[in-house]
Amino acid sequence: MDRSMWTKTRSLPRVAAALLLPFLAAAAAQPEATPVQGPTAAPDPATTGWLLVSAGLVLFMVTGLALFYGGLVRRKNVLNTMMMSFVCLGIVALGWVFFGYSIAYAPGSTFLGGPAHFFLSGIGLAGEGVPAVLDVAFQGGFAIVAAALVSGAVVERMSFSAYTIFIALWSVLVYAPLAHWAWGGGIFDDLFGRSVIDFAGGTVVHVNAAVSALVLALLVGKRRDYGLRAMLPHQIPLALIGAGILWFGWFGFNGGSAYAADGYAALAFLNTLLAPAATLVAWMLLDTFRTGKVTAVGLATAIVVGLVAITPGAGVMSPMAAVLTGAAAALPCYLAIGWRARSRVDDSLDVFAAHGVGGITGALLTGLFASVAWGSPVEGGLAQLATQALGVVISIVFSASGTLLIAAAVSLVVPLRTEDGQEAVGLDIPLHGEEGYSDGEGALLIPVVSSSKAAEIAGTATRALGGRA
């Protein structure tokens, strides 16, 4: 078969069907009405209430991220970019309940959870603190956000079908095992006698997504005209709104990770306010020093950097340590973004410079600032700093190699990159048949009687557009 067939829009339902059918068949084969197993403790109402809210907040972050990323790309790619976030709400959510949750949290070995909870087998209303079903939803939000973060590095040129297959596999094969290591009783619980502290996903979500994003960006290649033409954000107000929504959602992301409606949740909440606040102020100073002006894209970025940096330590350090963490994260991320923009690495929206560098900085500082008095299981210091560093290195190696393998496998089936002509006209119309800001002027209505005729017309139009380079 002609490989370019796979880049056509019509191939997507086929790919999706091929991916989903085995899952559905396996689900159908499950014994009916699995009795509730596992923890039988009755959930705590207050904790359950706060986690319900938090799970919603985490899922709202996907909308924030879509706006943040969407505003930063060129107008011809705004829909494709936003859909790369939204599609995770579908694909990753299903992968998570079919396999991911079990790989992360079912009893298993040091490296992997087991198959006990595949297709949510044994997951019911009971649970320690919260109902097990709510834990699935809350943690599923993290998997979805992590996968959506990856897209920022490859927007404006990666094939949508290749990306959807990639994140479906990545969230199950890379994200879920790493979640098991950090939170499911895996190797991060006992690394040479010490535990890696990752309160809300500094390594699992941010370092992991950022490394995968960077590797994927290098594999897909830089955008045409990268380094030759200016590729400016088309709607910065969207990016600012997105950053604001991300911050709002992050209160659930970090606050919910306390798994209680208590003082530690409140601490995580306050630290989630303070760290980005400090980053924002530090970033303003850096911006002023460099260009004489405080930039809007800079502030939006600073908010995200501060949020990322406080994530691993939000519930284990003092508020003043959170301020230091936020302020300290600004400089390395600012320098990394400046360096990246002048380099040949086209990580389009600086996923690595913001989430990778910010996540690593936060994970290391958590090692220094973790305080038993503020809820940490161990006191911070050089020994914990070394443990955190080891955790970061392991995450980077695992994430990079997993991404390489999955991307290589995907590229055997679907080209990772869109055709050059499609990239030139923007991906919205060739890949999705829609444009972000259509005014409808000069658009004629074509009466269509059948869906096959509609597909034929759409295909013809797409080929015509794609060829216009």
Added chain:
Amino acid sequence: MKLVTAVIRKEKLDAVLKALFEADIEGITVTPVRGHGGEAETVQTYRGTTVKMELAEKLRLDIALTEPYVERAVEALLRSARTGEVGDGKVFVTPLEKVYRIRTGEEDEAAVTPVAKVASPA
């Protein structure tokens, strides 16, 4: 008949329209345009990227006029669009060969004369 084409600063549009109105000039087409001006380029910064904006954003006014109005229009434009800084724009006056009003098929001077002037009892 002449076609007066003016390229002006965006922020001067209100002042220019007022001056033209006061000079009894109607029938104007305004178009946003971009071009090379004589002014210093503006520099913008987007996160790690610094960009020099080569093309300046301006407005273009197209005004078709009968001979008696040409001088008044040019004078109004020069006066109202001026700041004295580089980048104020230009006014071009070109001969106009033929004009038709689409609604009535009127030609030339009849087509250029504002309807209000003909219709008013004065």
